[in-house]
Amino acid sequence: MPHNDSIGILLDLKDPNITFHENFYSERIIKKIVHKVIRAKLTYQPNACYKCGHIFDEQITKHGFKKSTIKLLSTAGYPSLLDLNKQRYICHHCHSTFTLKTDLVKKNCFIATKTKLAIAIDAQDKISEKDLAKRHNVSHSTVSRIIDTAYEAYKTKRNYLPKNLNFDEFKSVKEASGAMSFLFVDADTGEIVDIVENRKLYYLKNYFLGFTKAARRAVRNIVIDMYAPYMTLIKALFPNAKIIIDKFHLVQLFNRALNKTRIRIMNQDNELYSKLKRYWKLILKDRDKLDCVKLRYNHSFKKQMREIDIVAFLLDRCPELRANYCLYQDIKTAIKLKSIELLDRSIEEPDILISDYMLTSIKTTKKYRDYIVNMFNTEYTNGVIEGINNKIKVIKRIAFGYRSFVHFKNRILITQGKLKLKAA
Secondary structure, three states, X not given: OOXXXXXXXXXOOOOOOEEEEEEXXXXXXEOOEEEEEEEEEEOOOOXXXXXXXXXXXXXXXXXXXXXXXXXXXXXXXXXXXXXXEEEEEEEOOOOEEEEOOEOOEOOOOOEOHHHHHHHHHHOOOOOOHHHHHHHOOOOHHHHHHHHHHOEOOOOOOOOOOOOEEEEEEEEOOOOOOOOEEEEEEEOOOOOEEEEEOOOOHHHHXXXXXXXXXHHHXXXXXXXXXXXXXXXXXHHHHOOOOEEEEOXXXXXXXXXXXXXXXXXXXXXXXXXXXXXXXXXXXXXXXXXXXXXXXXXXXXXXXXEEEOHHHHHXXXXXXXXXXHHHHHHHHHHHHHHHHOOHHHHHHHHHOOXXXXXXXXXXXXXXXXXXXXXXXXXXOOOOOOHHHHHHHHHHHHHHHHOOOOOOHHHHHHHHHHHOOOOOEOOO
């Protein structure tokens, strides 16, 4: 096999008009980094003048070479460059010069098309754009530009909405019109439907009014947290949809109330302060999951104890904490068993020692009881959208934040596989 073919195969350069010099390889240090440099030449006879379209004849003659340094994909872990001497021609018909073209790189560009494609594909992974730029020997701004241009624009179908939806929000970027952006997904497939810049009610109303009435009427179930504007939005624009409170957020409501109660008691009781502070996780833990077998040495008690013994000691010493703890555990049991009767019984006649934090949670539960009943009657939760939100936080954290909301949205959709690469 000729060495030209071997080098072309090695570097994945398929343009037959590119030939390599006899001493084609060298190394170059750029910004203290060793680069592998390949020297080659591009020459062939064009069909016509690129400027005036004059058919190739004796009036079009060779006019030297123009050198371009093109960034290739890395080779053996080293950044690679192609010093390509492109044949130039002069057209005596229009008195202009032109340089030969190659599929390796676009006109007026010095980054190989395949390098750009590799950057676009790697952007689907959870990696910072700075690291992506370093991996492919390009600038950060180049990576950002490729992410915004290499994929087809995302368009939402305005005449269709999934039958079951999840609503949630995430911390947005500074450029966005609201502090929190809105995300909604298909509850059946877990795929993102769209990301909206602002979660405020007026903004969401204007957005969803862009969907047809038939699309909005087709929605049957929407899972949300306890954000009141979502409820107002659903009642106004989704007439056939049931509102379902996510069970995680209901548990979280009472979890936070119990924890605030523990902190208040802890700050008022110097004797129990260290124990309530140290073993807060056991108080919030499901009582059925407390270890009642294994003994561990506990520094606060200066002896070996089981988890169930520690909780029992704290509850015995503090009746107020016991009352709130029991209510919290009953609520968790009711949700686990999907028993609306147990839930009603737990919140209808609360103990007189129940804290104000817990009373507020009870009031909220009564207010949204109908939506909680819907939760018990369905299997839909916000688990899938919470997973996507966690991924969004990771993308944002590894990048140390984003400025542009549009760019941030593109990156989210790319990592979720919602955007397609443009045809070359």
